[in-house]
Amino acid sequence: MQPFLDQVNQIVGRATDHAPQVLVTIVVGLIVVEVAIAVLGYAVQISRLPDGLKRIIFSLVRTFLWIILLVVVLQTLGLDNVLVAVTGSSVIAAVFLSTGVAPIIIDVLAGLTLASDQSFQPGVKVRAGDRQTEGVVESLDLRKTRIRDAKGILHVIPNSLIDKNEWVILAPRPPRPLKRRRLPVRLKKKR
Secondary structure: HHHHHHHHHHHHHHHHHHHHHHHHHHHHHHHHHHHHHHHHHHHHHHHOOOOEEEEEEEEHHHHHHHHHHHHHHHHHHHOHHEEEEEEEHHHHHHHHHHHHHHHHHHHHHHHHHHHHHHOOOOOEEEEEEOEEEEEEEEEEOOOEEEEEEHHHHHHHHHHHHHHHHOEEEEEEOOOOOOOOOOOOOOOOOOO
């Protein structure tokens, strides 16, 4: 037990020695992550990608940015050994859990496929899934699609069930109303 406590004391000592650097890293990292997320959000919104794919890309990049910030903070603390142990054990855990994770990966890949399809988007009336659920697609994320039927019941269906079974578009999404925009142009009056 004593060697473990000695290691904890060393880590705490290193953390206090590097406290100013860690604080600066965290503050700058938070600013960079938030600015990157805002820029990404704007870029994704103005892109012509399907709405479901926009949400998936946004959530993946946001998660990736937070992981990078965590890695940089651990390096600033001088915890390279902890970082190596965490990444190494993550790889081992991924190998052991790969059979349990396979359905999740299949759902994510099916979600990417569905989200990139222009026909299968929120607002579209469909018949989909292994039970041939009929209703309007409310949302689509990495693993699940939410379809609301005519009775108002929300069905949450794994993307893999929709992708591997036949799905039918019953009614396309109604067109979005055009937004009226004012241009900042002034006309000069002739005298």
